[in-house]
Amino acid sequence: MNAPAPMLPLVQPWLGPECADxxxxxxxxxFxxxxxxxxxxxxxxxxxxxxAHGVPTVSGTVALTVAAKALGLxxxxxxxxxxxxxxxxxxxFTSVGLVPRLVEIDFATGCIDVAQLKARLTPKTKAVCFVDFSGHTGQVLVEVAAFCREQGLPLIEDAACALGQHFEGRNAGSFGTIGCLSFSVAKVMTTGQGGAVLTQDKALADKAACWIDHGDPDWRQTNTHRHIGTNLRFNDILASFGLSQLQTLDQRLERKRAAFAALREELDGYLFTVPGGEAPLHNIVFADEPAAxxxxxxxxxIGAAQQYRFLANNPVYAHLGGEGFDNxxxxxxxxVYLPFGLGLMQEDGRRIGHSxxxxxxxxxxxxxxN
Ligand SMILES: Cc1ncc(COP(=O)(O)O)c(C=O)c1O
Known part of the structure; x- marks a missing residue:
C-alpha cells in the first residue's frame, strides 16, 4: 500500500538557507x-x-493604525x-477610536465597489481604506484613488497581500496617500510578524516615524520629546530576515504564479483571479456547501479552510450590519480557501485541483x- 500523501497545510511559507544565514x-x-x-x-x-519612503513596524495591523495616526485622524x-x-x-482603526462604515464589495474582485463607496460617503467621512484583496491591484483601485483625490479624502491602501503586484505600471502600495504592508507568515515574504507604511509624502513618513518612536525619532540624541508616541519599532534581526527574502522577490512571485497556473489547469473558471496575469495570494473557490x-x-x-466573514457577522461589529451586503x-x-503560499510546488497545485x-x-x- 502507498503511504498517504503528506498533509498540505493551509499556509506554506518558503524560506531558503540564506534566510537563516x-x-x-x-x-x-x-546590532x-x-x-x-x-x-x-x-x-x-x-x-x-x-x-519615496518606507517605515517598517511590528505588524500590518499596526501599519494601518500608524497610517491613521500619521494622517491626523x-x-x-x-x-x-x-x-x-x-x-x-x-x-x-477602531482600536484608536475611528468609526468604521462598511462598504459593500464587488463579488468578482473582492474589493470595495466604487458605486457603493460613493453612496456610503457622509460629511463625517475623513478617510477611505481600500484593501487590495488577495493582491488585487486593478482598475477599481485606480478609480477609488481618483475619487478620493477629487473628494480631498486621504486613501489608505491596505496592500498587505499585494507586495510585488502592479497595475498599468504602478506598484501595489503606491496608489493611495499611504500604503500598508504585512509580513505575517501567509504573505509573499514573511518576518513572522511585521509590517510597513509606504508614502510619497515626507511629512507623513516623519509623522509615522514619530508615532512609532515616542513622538520623536531623534530623542536619543536630543533627550527631548515634542509629540506623543509609543514604541512600535521594527528590529534589525527581522529586517535582515526580510531583506534576504526581498533579494529573491522575483523568484518568489514566479513560484506563486507557477503553483497557481498548475491549480488553474485543474480548476479553470472556478478559481478566484486577479488582473494582469498575476496570481492572487490566496487560492479560492466557491461552493454551495463549503463546510462539507x-x-x-x-x-x-488538503488543509482547506473557510476564512473571513461579512464583518458585521462578528458580534463586535454587529451594529454595522443591516440590509444589503449580499456580496x-x-x-x-x-x-473556500485552498492551501496557498510560496512553499506550494506545481505538483501541489495539481494535487489540490485533483482533490x-x-x-x-x-x-x-x-x-x-479585472
Ligand atoms: C488585507 C490585510 N490587511 C491587514 C492584515 C494585517 O496584517 P498583520 O497580520 O501583519 O497584522 C492582513 C494580514 O493577514 C491582511 O491580509
Missing part, C-alpha cells in the same frame, strides 16, 4: 534593535513600491472600509476580476 550574520554583528538593517529594509520596500472620525475580509483592517468541501478536502490531506454575505457563505474535483462538490463559476 542573514539572521545569524545580523546577530553576530551585535539587534532598530538600526541600519531596519532603515535598509524600509528603503528597499519603498524602492519595490516605487515610492482623530477618535470619532469616520473611515470607509470593505465589508468583507480579514478583521485586522477594521480593528486597526473543507471536511472532504481535509480527509484527503459580502455570499463570500462568507461560499468561499477538489474528487470530492464531487459543485463549485460556482467565477467571473474574472
Amino acid at each position: 542573514a539572521v545569524r550574520d545580523q546577530i553576530v554583528t551585535g 539587534l534593535g532598530p538600526g541600519k538593517a531596519t532603515a535598509a529594509f524600509g528603503a528597499r520596500l519603498a524602492e519595490i513600491a516605487g515610492i 482623530e477618535p470619532g472620525d469616520e473611515i470607509l472600509v470593505p465589508a468583507y475580509g480579514v478583521i485586522s483592517t477594521i480593528n486597526a 468541501l473543507v471536511r472532504d478536502l481535509r480527509a484527503q490531506g 459580502s454575505r455570499r463570500w462568507e457563505a461560499q468561499a 477538489v474535483r474528487a470530492t464531487g462538490h459543485r463549485l460556482h463559476r467565477v467571473r474574472s476580476g
Whole structure:
C-alpha cells in the first residue's frame, strides 16, 4: 500500500538557507534593535513600491493604525472600509477610536465597489481604506484613488497581500496617500510578524516615524520629546530576515504564479483571479456547501479552510450590519480557501485541483476580476 500523501497545510511559507544565514550574520554583528538593517529594509520596500519612503513596524495591523495616526485622524472620525475580509483592517482603526462604515464589495474582485463607496460617503467621512484583496491591484483601485483625490479624502491602501503586484505600471502600495504592508507568515515574504507604511509624502513618513518612536525619532540624541508616541519599532534581526527574502522577490512571485497556473489547469473558471496575469495570494473557490468541501478536502490531506466573514457577522461589529451586503454575505457563505503560499510546488497545485474535483462538490463559476 502507498503511504498517504503528506498533509498540505493551509499556509506554506518558503524560506531558503540564506534566510537563516542573514539572521545569524545580523546577530553576530551585535546590532539587534532598530538600526541600519531596519532603515535598509524600509528603503528597499519603498524602492519595490516605487515610492519615496518606507517605515517598517511590528505588524500590518499596526501599519494601518500608524497610517491613521500619521494622517491626523482623530477618535470619532469616520473611515470607509470593505465589508468583507480579514478583521485586522477594521480593528486597526477602531482600536484608536475611528468609526468604521462598511462598504459593500464587488463579488468578482473582492474589493470595495466604487458605486457603493460613493453612496456610503457622509460629511463625517475623513478617510477611505481600500484593501487590495488577495493582491488585487486593478482598475477599481485606480478609480477609488481618483475619487478620493477629487473628494480631498486621504486613501489608505491596505496592500498587505499585494507586495510585488502592479497595475498599468504602478506598484501595489503606491496608489493611495499611504500604503500598508504585512509580513505575517501567509504573505509573499514573511518576518513572522511585521509590517510597513509606504508614502510619497515626507511629512507623513516623519509623522509615522514619530508615532512609532515616542513622538520623536531623534530623542536619543536630543533627550527631548515634542509629540506623543509609543514604541512600535521594527528590529534589525527581522529586517535582515526580510531583506534576504526581498533579494529573491522575483523568484518568489514566479513560484506563486507557477503553483497557481498548475491549480488553474485543474480548476479553470472556478478559481478566484486577479488582473494582469498575476496570481492572487490566496487560492479560492466557491461552493454551495463549503463546510462539507473543507471536511472532504481535509480527509484527503488538503488543509482547506473557510476564512473571513461579512464583518458585521462578528458580534463586535454587529451594529454595522443591516440590509444589503449580499456580496459580502455570499463570500462568507461560499468561499473556500485552498492551501496557498510560496512553499506550494506545481505538483501541489495539481494535487489540490485533483482533490477538489474528487470530492464531487459543485463549485460556482467565477467571473474574472479585472
Ligand atoms: C488585507 C490585510 N490587511 C491587514 C492584515 C494585517 O496584517 P498583520 O497580520 O501583519 O497584522 C492582513 C494580514 O493577514 C491582511 O491580509
